[in-house]
Amino acid sequence: MTADAATPLAVGAEPAGAAERRDARRHLVLLLPALLTLGAFFVYPLLGILVRSVDKNGYTLESYRQVFRTGVYLTVIGLTFRTATIVTLICLLVGYPLAYVLATVRPRLARWLTIIVVLPFLTSIIVRTYAWMVLLGRNGVVNQYLVAAGLTPAPLPLLYNQAGVVIGMTYVLLPFMVLTLASVMRGIDPAFLRAAHSLGASRLQAFRRVFLPLSIPGVAGGALLVFILSLGFYITPALMGGPSDVMIAMLIEREVEFTLNWSFASALGSILLVLTLAAFVVYYRLMRLERLFEGAG
Amino acid sequence: MFGSVVAVSDVSLTIAAASFFTLLGPSGSGKTTTLMMVAGFGQIAIDGVDVTALPPQKRDLGMVFQSYAVFPHLTVFENVAFPLQVRKIPGGELRRRVGEALELVRLTGYERRLPRQLSGGEQQRVALARALVFQPRVLLMDEPLGALDKKLRAHMQGELKRIQRHLHVTVIYVTHDQEEALTMSDRVAVMRGGRTEQVGTPAELYEAPVSPFVADFVGESNFIEGVVVAASGPGRTLVRTDGGLELWGIASQPLRAGQRVVAAVRPEKLEPTNTPAAGPNCCKGVIEDVVYAGDATRYSVGLGAAGTLTVKVQNRAASRRLSSGESLEVAWDPEDTRIFARAGDDG
Numbered sequence: 001m002t003a004d005a006a007t008p009l010a011v012g013a014e015p016a017g018a019a020e021r022r023d024a025r026r027h028l029v030l031l032l033p034a035l036l037t038l039g040a041f042f043v044y045p046l047l048g049i050l051v052r053s054v055d056k057n058g059y060t061l062e063s064y065r066q067v068f069r070t071g072v073y074l075t076v077i078g079l080t081f082r083t084a085t086i087v088t089l090i091c092l093l094v095g096y097p098l099a100y101v102l103a104t105v106r107p108r109l110a111r112w113l114t115i116i117v118v119l120p121f122l123t124s125i126i127v128r129t130y131a132w133m134v135l136l137g138r139n140g141v142v143n144q145y146l147v148a149a150g151l152t153p154a155p156l157p158l159l160y161n162q163a164g165v166v167i168g169m170t171y172v173l174l175p176f177m178v179l180t181l182a183s184v185m186r187g188i189d190p191a192f193l194r195a196a197h198s199l200g201a202s203r204l205q206a207f208r209r210v211f212l213p214l215s216i217p218g219v220a221g222g223a224l225l226v227f228i229l230s231l232g233f234y235i236t237p238a239l240m241g242g243p244s245d246v247m248i249a250m251l252i253e254r255e256v257e258f259t260l261n262w263s264f265a266s267a268l269g270s271i272l273l274v275l276t277l278a279a280f281v282v283y284y285r286l287m288r289l290e291r292l293f294e295g296a297g
Numbered sequence: 298m299f300g301s302v303v304a305v306s307d308v309s310l311t312i313a314a315a316s317f318f319t320l321l322g323p324s325g326s327g328k329t330t331t332l333m334m335v336a337g338f339g340q341i342a343i344d345g346v347d348v349t350a351l352p353p354q355k356r357d358l359g360m361v362f363q364s365y366a367v368f369p370h371l372t373v374f375e376n377v378a379f380p381l382q383v384r385k386i387p388g389g390e391l392r393r394r395v396g397e398a399l400e401l402v403r404l405t406g407y408e409r410r411l412p413r414q415l416s417g418g419e420q421q422r423v424a425l426a427r428a429l430v431f432q433p434r435v436l437l438m439d440e441p442l443g444a445l446d447k448k449l450r451a452h453m454q455g456e457l458k459r460i461q462r463h464l465h466v467t468v469i470y471v472t473h474d475q476e477e478a479l480t481m482s483d484r485v486a487v488m489r490g491g492r493t494e495q496v497g498t499p500a501e502l503y504e505a506p507v508s509p510f511v512a513d514f515v516g517e518s519n520f521i522e523g524v525v526v527a528a529s530g531p532g533r534t535l536v537r538t539d540g541g542l543e544l545w546g547i548a549s550q551p552l553r554a555g556q557r558v559v560a561a562v563r564p565e566k567l568e569p570t571n572t573p574a575a576g577p578n579c580c581k582g583v584i585e586d587v588v589y590a591g592d593a594t595r596y597s598v599g600l601g602a603a604g605t606l607t608v609k610v611q612n613r614a615a616s617r618r619l620s621s622g623e624s625l626e627v628a629w630d631p632e633d634t635r636i637f638a639r640a641g642d643d644g
Contacts, residue, residue: 192366198354
């Protein structure tokens with residue numbers, strides 16, 4: 001706006017700075033309930049955990065030293081990141097085509113498909129996990145089918161190992177990936193694809209050069225969401241994994257429930273938090289999320 | 298896409314090479330559908346057999362979309378290079394041709410910008426350069442200037458004509474703006490309800506419309522209903538209007554005496570006088586309303602029982618200003634009057 005245009009508006013009103021400050025105050029009032037809730041039920045307990053991790057009858061870094069001195073804890077952290085990476089990649093591979101269908105079919109059909117994708121959220125995660133255990137067991141439905149079809153001579157070990165953990169976690173986390181991807185894909189103007197075809201691009205070229213790059217914000221968002229949720233997963237790996245498939249959340253639970261070493265559990269929790277934030281920062285840098293999200297708009 | 302509704306039926310067009318051809322029509326007239334069929338989008342089936350043999354990417358047609366559809370994740374250079382890259386044109390030639398195309402649309406120096414850093418008119422020009430860079434046989438444009446403001450649109454109209462003449466490319470252009478169609482085209486097809494109503498040069502459409510629809514949609518017309526009194530000479534017809542006037546006009550089809558017709562005459566062809574005119578077409582009236590429009594003044598002239606005529610007079614120092622309530626005579630040439638059979642009453 002030019003200065004001339006602004007002048008008549010400013011006549012008789014307070015200076016622009018004051019109006020801005022008043023706006024900021026009004027926004028603060030609106031944010032207050034959310035901020036108070038977060039502060040009381042999230043930030044305060046979190047600080048409590050951080051304090052407890054260095055408090056062992058007097059302040060000490062002993063718990064952290066213990067984590068880094070003992071190889072097994074580092075191994076578990078590594079395993080947690082590995083599992084999260086595998087689950088994220090599989091969710092992406094399975095979820096991308098599914099999201100593409102969801103985003104491109106007729107709206108009526110898309111509504112039904114979305115309901116089907118979201119349906120698992122309506123039952124408890126424990127029920128779903130036990131259901132998978134029934135399906136994947138040595139004499140479970142999946143193995144019976146595979147053996148009957150002659151695809152494998154003997155039942156495959158699908159449960160109580162990493163395969164079971166990955167299958168279970170992928171199942172739970174897939175909707176997060178699909179919904180994030182589909183919402184971005186739905187925002188891609190079909191005219192871009194028509195334009196690509198009219199300019200001589202084959203279906204594959206149009207997908208690779210136009211649709212895929214435009215869907216990257218969805219890939220980035222979905223992958224980040226699934227990865228971070230994977231890092232803290234507890235129930236599924238606890239029930240479907242084997243003795244060696246320990247993830248960091250299970251380790252924390254063990255320290256709290258059995259060894260009652262709360263300081264050590266707090267240290268592990270703090271490390272998980274820091275690593276998650278670090279993963280987010282690295283990822284953010286890598287994907288230049290800001291630029292990409294701007295580009296989609 | 299349209300269910301069982303027929304969007305376009307029996308449209309056959311012959312378009313001269315290197316000419317500027319426009320599909321003109323109101324929304325829903327099938328002009329965009331026709332263009333999309335030329336481009337190869339959607340399927341054309343006869344007895345269930347798909348006859349759309351060539352998919353869009355093999356038709357070698359450049360296309361500019363209403364929404365521009367400039368790829369938001371690619372720079373100006375990458376957008377224009379896109380059709381060349383998918384055709385595997387080597388780097389040196391690619392850069393040369395992209396450079397030429399950008400020069401043609403006057404966007405040299407914009408290569409590294411992203412579309413969101415461009416104005417609507419600039420994005421439009423990127424879309425144009427992209428559609429021209431692979432030297433297509435035909436350039437299709439779907440209301441390309443619809444989203445631009447009036448000044449910019451007039452400028453781009455001139456640019457488009459310049460580029461079309463320079464490249465000798467055949468253009469098929471879709472618009473609902475009759476002024477744009479008249480000023481830019483070599484030939485225009487007026488579309489209505491999925492059919493072509495009239496195909497001709499802008500002058501033919503304006504001076505000799507074949508139906509009341511064309512007379513109304515291209516420019517504007519006064520319509521006077523009446524009955525044929527006598528047909529004499531080639532096309533020359535005498536009509537008695539429902540208001541009791543007798544007037545001569547040109548019919549584009551043979552009419553018999555007693556047939557119901559509509560006479561159409563354009564507002565600027567009507568001449569207000571204050572001396573009783575001796576010509577064949579004239580009538581008395583009273584000015585009911587005056588609208589000043591800068592270049593011209595529009596008068597609503599009440600004819601009593603015969604209805605109302607709109608008269609448009611250029612504003613010149615010599616032209617007399619008339620005011621509301623004034624009586625006057627209105628006269629016009631029979632050659633400027635078109636007679637059409639009433640729809641559903643043509644034989």
